[in-house]
Amino acid sequence: MTGARSSTPGGVPVPIDMAPTTAAAGVTAVRFRSVHKSFGAVRVLRGIDLEVPTGQRLAIIGPSGSGKTTILRLAMTLERPDSGTIEIEGELLGQKRVGDRLVPDDERHLRQVRGKIGMVFQHFNLFPHMTALQNVMLGPVNALGLTRAEARTRGLELLHVVGLEDKADVHPRKLSGGQQQRVAIARALAMRPRIMLFDEVTSALDPELVGEVLTVIRNLAHETAMTMLIVTHEMKFAADISDRVIFMDEGVIVEDAPSSVLFTNPAHERTRAFLRAVLER
């Protein structure tokens, strides 16, 4: 990192070149083509077609069980689609084409494609047997092949970005939920993903800790050009941060619109009912 920095109003300085964004604007970062997924008898996704251009901030909203999280889990290869394909920057994810058939991808190529994606979970999933810094260094050392010294520098820098450089040597159980989630964000960023997936990252937090996590993500959105897919129940946050929103219900995309339109003037009755319900809470 060359250390070019800028500050956001009231925010933490973010190294500008944190996420490489060499792909030209207009390239499709994530593309789902008629993706279906069932768990047992439950049809979670019923034919999802979705195209997310590079650099877009896409918010995915909808009632629980509507399939929003499954979209992220499929993009992270934590689940496999029953049918349909997923492409990351034009490359098939988890599959490869042999003749006119699709077969499971080989591990090497799968990891290469997956390396473009980072994910932050609702329940943080930090490694409890490691300090905050060790959590952040793990991926760069073991998957990216950085030296420990390089990974350490990057790790401390990212802990600084999330405002936790003084907690580098602390184990997760000694951190608050908000702090744990910020470490988890730093850990995901350390892999230099081009696409970040945020899966209900504030849902497990006490209300007073939600703000610090959202601030970190807002700063990232301002300071980097990363593509972001954000599943959230925080409607104000979604409206602030996203360029585009999709509203999902029962495994289908019901409405897909720029966030300025969807939140103020939703076209579908189901979207209106959902927004009314969550905003009145």
Next chain:
Amino acid sequence: MTFDVDYAIRILPTLLNATVVTFQATIWGMTFAVVGGLVLAILRMSRFRPVSATAGFYIEFIRSTPLLTQLFFLFYILPLYGLALSAFVTGVLALGLHYSSYTAEVYRAGITGVPRGQWEAATTLNLGPLQTWRLIILPQAIPPVIPALGNYLVSMFKDTPLLATITVLELLGTALTEAGLSFRYLEPITIVGAIFLALSLPSALLVRGLERRFATR
């Protein structure tokens, strides 16, 4: 028949020497069981069905047959197929094989106890399967099961007298040899019991200490 203290003192050094063999059998057997059990547990949890099913069958098979039978099988049957091992090595092999099927289940409990989110976080960091096991799963799965492994260590220690049946001169075998010469059984066998007690009790206390230590994590 009264306890002959002089005789007891006379045979004590011989028996203490034999305790070293008992120790060696336990240490080697446990090393085998600690490593073998881990390998079995990981095979047992393989996503590739034929591997997990074979490992599962093996574990159940070993757990459902007596150690003494396995011991005789290895000692009398293997040589027929050209694999003639010393009695001591055969004994260690039997202890290790037998106990690895138990430690495998202990490890499995530990591994199952690691939340699924840990595997998923490893995937998001693009770690390979081996890295995930080594860096994420095992460091969390093993500490909680160390007391259970310790219990099996004590258990195995107390099973070593079975090796006397295949001519290993460990503690009991040596005592029986002594008794065969003097026709006095009271002293040798009593000393054997006392030595086992003297070694097992502290080990059991140690295991309880480990339990307390790892319970607080």
